[in-house]
Amino acid sequence: MAPTVPTAPSPAEATIVVVGAGLAGLRACERLRAAGHVGRLVVVGDEEHPPYNRPPLSKEVLRGTTTREKLPFRQRPTTADVEWRLGVRVTTVDLDARTVTLDDGSTLAYDGLVYAAGVRARRLDLAGELSWRHTIRTLEDAERLAPELRPGSRVVVVGAGFIGCEVAATAVTLGCDVTVVEPLPTPLERPVGAVLGREVQRRHESHGVRFALGRVVTAIEDAGEHLEVVLDSGARVAADVVVEAVGSQANTEPLAGLGLDLTNGVLCDDGLHPLRGGDPVLDVVVVGDVARFPVRGYGDDAVRIEHWSMPTDMSAHAAASLLAGLAGEPVPGDGFAPLPSFWSEQYGVRMQSFGLPHLGVADVRVLEGDLTGEAVLGFHAPDGSLVGVVLLGLPKRMLEFRSAVVDARAAQTLEPAG
Numbered sequence: 151m152a153p154t155v156p157t158a159p160s161p162a163e164a165t166i167v168v169v170g171a172g173l174a175g176l177r178a179c180e181r182l183r184a185a186g187h188v189g190r191l192v193v194v195g196d197e198e199h200p201p202y203n204r205p206p207l208s209k210e211v212l213r214g215t216t217t218r219e220k221l222p223f224r225q226r227p228t229t230a231d232v233e234w235r236l237g238v239r240v241t242t243v244d245l246d247a248r249t250v251t252l253d254d255g256s257t258l259a260y261d262g263l264v265y266a267a268g269v270r271a272r273r274l275d276l277a278g279e280l281s282w283r284h285t286i287r288t289l290e291d292a293e294r295l296a297p298e299l300r301p302g303s304r305v306v307v308v309g310a311g312f313i314g315c316e317v318a319a320t321a322v323t324l325g326c327d328v329t330v331v332e333p334l335p336t337p338l339e340r341p342v343g344a345v346l347g348r349e350v351q352r353r354h355e356s357h358g359v360r361f362a363l364g365r366v367v368t369a370i371e372d373a374g375e376h377l378e379v380v381l382d383s384g385a386r387v388a389a390d391v392v393v394e395a396v397g398s399q400a401n402t403e404p405l406a407g408l409g410l411d412l413t414n415g416v417l418c419d420d421g422l423h424p425l426r427g428g429d430p431v432l433d434v435v436v437v438g439d440v441a442r443f444p445v446r447g448y449g450d451d452a453v454r455i456e457h458w459s460m461p462t463d464m465s466a467h468a469a470a471s472l473l474a475g476l477a478g479e480p481v482p483g484d485g486f487a488p489l490p491s492f493w494s495e496q497y498g499v500r501m502q503s504f505g506l507p508h509l510g511v512a513d514v515r516v517l518e519g520d521l522t523g524e525a526v527l528g529f530h531a532p533d534g535s536l537v538g539v540v541l542l543g544l545p546k547r548m549l550e551f552r553s554a555v556v557d558a559r560a561a562q563t564l565e566p567a568g
């Protein structure tokens with residue numbers, strides 16, 4: 151009798167390794183199970199915690215209104231048999247041997263790989279006492295910063311993006327003396343443009359936040375009992391605490407040298423497979439903040455989107471795409487068309503966005519309400535089409551304006567009548 155030759159496992163029985171135990175890693179596991187995968191699932195995460203929710207870190211955790219016990223995501227029964235390797239970092243991925251190496255010296259073989267390593271906080275490239283300089287990405291970061299936000303503390307926030315603005319709002323509400331330093335002329339200018347940015351600035355200033363706009367930090371000096379933040383104007387701002395909220399850096403190092411495009415995240419096709427020499431790597435998908443991918447209906451440029459909603463949307467598509475890829479089949483469906491959406495919360499007002507407002511900051515119109523109160527703003531591309539909306543308050547109007555963005559995108563992606 152001829153010997154039995156082991157066959158490659160079916161995609162449903164494949165061993166899948168997930169790099170990163172964040173929201174995207176967890177959602178990928180859930181969606182793989184929902185798509186019929188029953189094989190071994192191993193998640194490697196360098197944090198010691200099971201996947202937890204990050205948005206409260208710059209809001210409720212700093213305010214002291216929630217604690218670490220409330221942050222972990224609920225684990226569903228379908229993923230009860232997932233193997234979690236926590237507190238261990240993946241150092242290298244070998245796409246040809248299909249292995250990942252961990253910093254404890256062990257190696258894991260995979261049939262399929264989900265890369266969900268997220269991003270880390272960028273640091274200012276400046277010398278200076280690091281223990282007084284904070285970033286905010288992890289639970290430990292937030293727990294280290296929270297007790298420093300005491301009434302009367304002088305807090306300098308560097309960077310007026312969403313996280314910087316949220317930290318400033320929280321700190322001033324807690325009674326801190328807050329200055330925000332930002333190189334651009336208005337807060338939030340990149341994601342939502344100057345019109346909304348100026349209104350956000352007005353709201354912050356009305357609560358007592360000071361801004362140094364169009365200014366760059368050139369040094370952070372130790373002045374004994376406090377820090378001195380030196381600006382390019384020569385001005386010096388005294389600080390007890392400095393929070394660096396100057397953007398993020400994608401965690402791509404384990405994929406270095408493999409022929410992938412790692413410029414601002416991992417470049418993927420619309421199946422979320424990374425591209426190697428222009429070809430999709432079919433046994434790998436990339437999910438969450440670390441992925442850069444084309445979003446159908448928003449132009450040809452691949453984008454990297456750091457929104458809480460994206461890992462969930464991406465994981466359903468990535469799971470189907472990975473299982474198809476393991477069978478050597480193309481991506482199912484007719485392209486990936488998630489609707490990017492995010493929220494922020496400052497001074498108790500929820501800012502909710504749908505679409506990609508940054509593509510329409512040159513033509514912003516108030517669609518409803520009053521910009522200085524509750525309002526809906528529409529962001530339009532040069533051809534006049536609606537590419538995003540932002541609601542300030544008005545939660546009951548959310549679904550209607552979400553639909554408006556979906557409809558506008560559908561109109562853009564329709565083939566012209568022949």
Ligand SMILES: Cc1cc2nc3c(=O)[nH]c(=O)nc-3n(C[C@H](O)[C@H](O)[C@H](O)COP(=O)(O)OP(=O)(O)OC[C@H]3O[C@@H](n4cnc5c(N)ncnc54)[C@H](O)[C@@H]3O)c2cc1C
Pocket residue numbers: 169170171172173174175194195196197203204205206207208238239240241266267268269286287288313401404437438439440455456457458459461491492493494495
């Ligand atoms: C302070 C803060 C506030 C936010 N607020 C909002 C908000 O209000 N609204 C909104 O829409 N979005 C918000 N976000 C964004 C949202 O939380 C992210 O989009 C989401 O967490 C992305 O999930 P992820 O799994 O891709 O990345 P992550 O949650 O970062 O998970 C990636 C995990 O992989 C780990 N990892 C990295 N490299 C390795 C490696 N080599 N080996 C093993 N593990 C590795 C990381 O340590 C991390 O645990 C906020 C983010 C932060 C930090």
